[in-house]
Amino acid sequence: MKVETKMTGTRALSRPFPLKFKLRLGKKRVNRSFAGTFFLFLLLSVFGAFMALPLVYAINNAFKPLDEIFLFPPTLFVRNPTWNNFLDLMNLLGQSWVPFSRYIFNTVFITGAGILGHVILASAAAYPLAKHKFPGKSILFTIVVLSLMFTPVVTQTPNYMILSWLGMIDTYWAVIVPAFAFSLGLYLMKQFMEQIPDALLEAAKIDGASEYRIFWSVVMPNVKPAWLTLIILLFQMLWGSDGNGFIYSEQLKSLHYAANQIILGGIARAGAGAAVALILMSVPITLFVFAQSRIIETMATSGMKD
Amino acid sequence: MHNTWWAMKWHEIKASKHSYILLAPYMILFMLFTVLPVLISIILSFTYFNMLEFPRFVGWQNYTRLFLEDDIFLTAMKNTLLFAAITGPVSYLACFVFAWIINELSPKLRAFLTLVFYAPSISGNVYFIWLMIFSGDRYGIANGLLIKLGFILEPIQWLKTEAYILPIIILVQLWLSLGTGFLAFIAGLQTVDKTLYEAGAVDGIRNRWQELWHITLPSMRPQLMFGAVIQLTTSFAVADVSIALAGFPSVNYAAETIVTHLIDYGTTRFEMGFASAIATVLFIIMVGTNLIVQKLLQKVGE
Numbered sequence: 228m229k230v231e232t233k234m235t236g237t238r239a240l241s242r243p244f245p246l247k248f249k250l251r252l253g254k255k256r257v258n259r260s261f262a263g264t265f266f267l268f269l270l271l272s273v274f275g276a277f278m279a280l281p282l283v284y285a286i287n288n289a290f291k292p293l294d295e296i297f298l299f300p301p302t303l304f305v306r307n308p309t310w311n312n313f314l315d316l317m318n319l320l321g322q323s324w325v326p327f328s329r330y331i332f333n334t335v336f337i338t339g340a341g342i343l344g345h346v347i348l349a350s351a352a353a354y355p356l357a358k359h360k361f362p363g364k365s366i367l368f369t370i371v372v373l374s375l376m377f378t379p380v381v382t383q384t385p386n387y388m389i390l391s392w393l394g395m396i397d398t399y400w401a402v403i404v405p406a407f408a409f410s411l412g413l414y415l416m417k418q419f420m421e422q423i424p425d426a427l428l429e430a431a432k433i434d435g436a437s438e439y440r441i442f443w444s445v446v447m448p449n450v451k452p453a454w455l456t457l458i459i460l461l462f463q464m465l466w467g468s469d470g471n472g473f474i475y476s477e478q479l480k481s482l483h484y485a486a487n488q489i490i491l492g493g494i495a496r497a498g499a500g501a502a503v504a505l506i507l508m509s510v511p512i513t514l515f516v517f518a519q520s521r522i523i524e525t526m527a528t529s530g531m532k533d
Numbered sequence: 534m535h536n537t538w539w540a541m542k543w544h545e546i547k548a549s550k551h552s553y554i555l556l557a558p559y560m561i562l563f564m565l566f567t568v569l570p571v572l573i574s575i576i577l578s579f580t581y582f583n584m585l586e587f588p589r590f591v592g593w594q595n596y597t598r599l600f601l602e603d604d605i606f607l608t609a610m611k612n613t614l615l616f617a618a619i620t621g622p623v624s625y626l627a628c629f630v631f632a633w634i635i636n637e638l639s640p641k642l643r644a645f646l647t648l649v650f651y652a653p654s655i656s657g658n659v660y661f662i663w664l665m666i667f668s669g670d671r672y673g674i675a676n677g678l679l680i681k682l683g684f685i686l687e688p689i690q691w692l693k694t695e696a697y698i699l700p701i702i703i704l705v706q707l708w709l710s711l712g713t714g715f716l717a718f719i720a721g722l723q724t725v726d727k728t729l730y731e732a733g734a735v736d737g738i739r740n741r742w743q744e745l746w747h748i749t750l751p752s753m754r755p756q757l758m759f760g761a762v763i764q765l766t767t768s769f770a771v772a773d774v775s776i777a778l779a780g781f782p783s784v785n786y787a788a789e790t791i792v793t794h795l796i797d798y799g800t801t802r803f804e805m806g807f808a809s810a811i812a813t814v815l816f817i818i819m820v821g822t823n824l825i826v827q828k829l830l831q832k833v834g835e
Binding site for chain 1: 549552
């Protein structure tokens with residue numbers, strides 16, 4: 228009986244909270260003038276080119292033979308594409324003092340552990356903030372919103388001291404544990420959870436489910452779009468992390484750190500640098516391509532109320 | 534009377550036990566790594582502290598030194614405010630305008646253009662590509678193009694010339710700025726109730742500008758406020774791009790910002806009291822500006 232009620236509840240929401248799309252884009256709507264339309268699309272193309280060309284250049288560079296990278300006048304597009312840069316990169320990686328797989332492991336571990344902990348902890352905290360009433364709720368949320376208004380750099384010095392008291396300096400945890408408390412993630416998750424119908428939670432409560440069970444088996448399955456958003460935001464942050472000055476040991480350093488050494492390695496490494504840059508940037512972009520619609524769905528609830 | 538109030542509160546707190554337990558793990562870390570550091574920073578800003586000896590109270594000395602004796606800080610302050618005054622509003626407007634244009638396209642095209650605009654901000658530290666574009670030799674795109682077109686004869690040392698450094702960093706910051714705020718606007722536009730537009734047309738709205746001001750903007754005010762926070766906070770925090778492109782320190786401190794100044798004192802010179810004063814000033818500027826802008830945005834469409 229219990230299970231059944233919960234199932235219907237979940238199924239009813241299996242396409243959670245459709246955005247208020249009404250494609251009755253009507254004849255009744257006012258129309259834009261032709262000149263206006265033309266101007267907007269001109270603006271879109273010019274700015275689109277400004278946004279896209281540097282990335283297009285980066286992609287093309289990765290496939291340029293060395294003589295094309297240093298060609299005058301410089302070209303945007305590759306003429307004789309080659310895989311040589313990637314082969315050079317492999318060679319270079321083979322010679323590195325710390326095995327390159329170690330850098331990859333470091334970044335994957337930091338990113339994975341940080342994301343997992345953040346999504347679980349932030350969701351657990353977002354649920355009572357969104358759906359419960361308790362003393363201290365509004366002040367806690369106000370502090371979270373205030374924390375969106377400054378960058379983590381402000382707190383870097385004290386953070387170093389706190390991490391060193393905790394004995395976390397020069398370990399993976401120096402980057403992972405502070406990432407658990409990323410406040411934008413909690414904020415977005417809380418805003419998204421607010422639109423879960425109370426009736427659904429009430430039904431589960433009547434069936435005798437504890438708050439923890441409601442959180443885990445009713446709330447969590449219904450906020451998958453928000454998970455994906457938190458995942459991608461944190462991925463973006465941790466994937467590009469170079470240890471924030473909290474990690475010194477060479478064997479603990481990140482992929483980004485290693486890649487920067489290659490990229491900044493000068494003319495002889497320009498090809499390998501372009502190749503590694505392409506590899507690094509394609510991972511988050513690919514992730515976003517797959518998660519885009521879910522992320523937009525989450526952002527629809529991101530607004531701040533007066 | 535007083536006792537019963539406390540008794541009631543205590544009862545409420547006990548009844549909310551589960552809420553607190555769910556909140557605790559996150560909030561403990563949040564307090565430890567965000568709230569406590571801000572407090573420590575404010576306290577340390579009134580001390581001399583070098584990480585070795587116990588902090589020594591020095592009153593307002595760090596602040597007077599910062600504003601009266603530290604010329605480089607004033608340069609940093611000027612640069613930061615200039616960056617924020619340009620990239621903040623421009624990126625905010627760009628986020629909105631492009632979200633608004635994109636919103637009317639077909640879903641496929643919309644998804645594609647969202648990707649094009651959002652890609653730079655998500656692709657990690659890829660802004661070093663601008664190093665190649667503005668490289669000081671003839672192989673840089675900017676120099677190559679200008680030489681070929683005959684505007685210049687000799688390559689320009691873009692990132693080593695004071696006059697060019699600031700505009701280039703602003704350009705790159707703008708390139709990176711269509712991030713979370715942009716996505717929030719796209720989403721916000723999709724949630725505007727379309728029937729409002731039809732009602733508006735009946736009520737005498739004559740063109741798209743009126744429609745924008747009277748219907749679209751008020752409907753998405755919450756997203757506008759969220760986007761403002763994100764864009765503003767980013768625009769005050771210019772540092773990575775400055776360090777990557779102009780070097781650290783940059784030529785004649787042309788690209789010094791409050792954050793790079795903070796990094797200089799906090800991680801190179803270990804003058805933690807002084808660094809904390811810089812951090813506190815930055816904190817006050819960021820939060821203060823954000824709160825003012827929030828107040829202003831509440832007036833949109835009224």
